[in-house]
Amino acid sequence: MTAETSRAADLTPKGAATGKIPATVITGFLGAGKTTMIRNILQNAEGKRIALIINEFGDLGVDGEVLKGCGAETCTEDDVIELTNGCICCTVADDFIPTMTALLERPNRPDHIVIETSGLALPQPLIAAFNWPDIRTQVTVDGVVTVVDSAAVAAGRFAEDHDKVAAQRVADDSLDHESPIEELFEDQLTAADLIVLNKTDLLDAEGLAAVRREVATRTARKPAMVEASQGSVPVSVLLGLNVGTEGDIANRKSHHEMEHEAGEEHDHDEFDSFVVPLGPVAAPEALVARLKEIIAAHDILRLKGFVAVEGKPARLLIQAVGQRVDSYFDRPWAPGEARESRLVVIGLAGLDRAAIERALQA
Numbered sequence: 001m002t003a004e005t006s007r008a009a010d011l012t013p014k015g016a017a018t019g020k021i022p023a024t025v026i027t028g029f030l031g032a033g034k035t036t037m038i039r040n041i042l043q044n045a046e047g048k049r050i051a052l053i054i055n056e057f058g059d060l061g062v063d064g065e066v067l068k069g070c071g072a073e074t075c076t077e078d079d080v081i082e083l084t085n086g087c088i089c090c091t092v093a094d095d096f097i098p099t100m101t102a103l104l105e106r107p108n109r110p111d112h113i114v115i116e117t118s119g120l121a122l123p124q125p126l127i128a129a130f131n132w133p134d135i136r137t138q139v140t141v142d143g144v145v146t147v148v149d150s151a152a153v154a155a156g157r158f159a160e161d162h163d164k165v166a167a168q169r170v171a172d173d174s175l176d177h178e179s180p181i182e183e184l185f186e187d188q189l190t191a192a193d194l195i196v197l198n199k200t201d202l203l204d205a206e207g208l209a210a211v212r213r214e215v216a217t218r219t220a221r222k223p224a225m226v227e228a229s230q231g232s233v234p235v236s237v238l239l240g241l242n243v244g245t246e247g248d249i250a251n252r253k254s255h256h257e258m259e260h261e262a263g264e265e266h267d268h269d270e271f272d273s274f275v276v277p278l279g280p281v282a283a284p285e286a287l288v289a290r291l292k293e294i295i296a297a298h299d300i301l302r303l304k305g306f307v308a309v310e311g312k313p314a315r316l317l318i319q320a321v322g323q324r325v326d327s328y329f330d331r332p333w334a335p336g337e338a339r340e341s342r343l344v345v346i347g348l349a350g351l352d353r354a355a356i357e358r359a360l361q362a
């Protein structure tokens with residue numbers, strides 16, 4: 001093949017011109033800003049009809065709630081499909097394929113499909129699923145966008161903590177991974193066609209340049225990087241990458257695939273999550289202060305959920321990523337809706353659930 005013909009082959013349209021619906025996979029570690037970025041996509045879709053498939057670790061459905069409430073005309077509640085039965089990379093055959101098939105059978109097919117993986121998902125099995133016979137004739141992966149929490153990278157969250165890994169291994173000698181967080185971070189970067197360095201508002205130019213260098217060292221591939229705050233990247237940059245990533249999956253192997261070519265199953269045993277119910281809260285500021293202490297004491301990676309505040313007609317959305325806790329009233333409680341306070345807690349396996357529950361409910 002000459003250089004010219006090989007270049008022409010590279011430019012072959014994978015999506016629209018082949019009649020396939022383009023699907024964008026949005027991945028990235030817990031709390032990186034995936035849902036925030038998708039909200040931005042929906043609000044700036046300019047008439048493009050988008051169907052969303054979202055998958056969350058921890059069964060509270062917070063992301064779905066946030067996205068359904070975003071009021072975008074081109075993405076109604078029917079267009080938001082939540083996969084709550086575990087992490088999408090482990091439930092491809094049972095959950096993802098049937099969901100995609102049902103979506104494709106709808107009379108009113110979407111112009112574009114956006115898939116948000118859970119923050120703990122390994123994107124590779126999901127991308128490979130686009131090669132399944134029923135799917136590959138109808139849909140193609142337009143691109144994989146990996147969202148990075150730049151502040152967390154700067155804080156060393158994805159650099160190996162040798163003491164912690166050693167402690168984990170003492171607690172569970174079946175652990176064969178060097179560091180589950182670091183590996184997953186790198187696997188998500190390795191899957192990327194585009195990397196979004198998000199949360200730039202939390203860093204100065206020097207810090208951001210260091211993050212850019214560090215991210216570049218974490219994958220042998222060299223996907224483009226864009227910087228963003230609040231996931232604000234033009235839709236024209238995110239959608240329409242036209243890569244056909246499912247055809248390149250062999251070049252994006254995860255640590256897990258490289259270590260276990262023999263086919264050992266991937267799972268999420270290294271991580272743990274549970275939901276804690278609380279009573280109504282009298283003082284949200286005091287709750288937020290307490291959350292920060294509990295997160296630090298137990299090294300909780302992610303905590304989110306809804307809280308009923310005494311005397312308030314709206315529910316309080318709590319979003320914590322590491323030590324940073326955001327909270328705001330997102331919408332009024334609906335008539336007849338149970339005013340429950342529930343928080344999902346996610347961390348490395350071995351979280352002291354009883355102690356965390358006691359502290360949260362105190």
Ligand SMILES: Nc1nc2c(ncn2[C@@H]2O[C@H](COP(=O)(O)OP(=O)(O)OP(=O)(O)O)[C@@H](O)[C@H]2O)c(=O)[nH]1
Pocket residue numbers: 028029030031032033034035036037056063118119120198199200201202228229230231302319320321326
């Ligand atoms: N300061 C700052 N906060 C951000 C930015 N983007 C998102 N956040 C906040 O980070 C938190 C997590 O954002 P999400 O969009 O829910 O992150 P996610 O990747 O969908 O999280 P999971 O689905 O739980 O993995 C929320 O409190 C957001 O408001 C940003 O650019 N800057």
